[in-house]
Amino acid sequence: MRVKLYKGSASVVGRKSPNSLYSEKVVTFEDDAGAYDQKDAAGFIKLNALRLRLLARQGKD
Secondary structure, X not given: OEEEEEOOEEEXXXXXXXXXXXOOOOOOOOOOOOOXXXXXXXXXXXXXXXXXXXXXXHHHO
């Protein structure tokens, strides 16, 4: 872990682990060898918007 120290404060500015799940091969939306499917976004957006739909429904009562 890299830490930046400045006038009494400490900030983490980097991390490294041999067990990391991050892979530069799959973080792109272009040439990712099929790791990302555009259809997945629709379900994510709908699920993420659920709280907004519920909030709107509460306001109508």
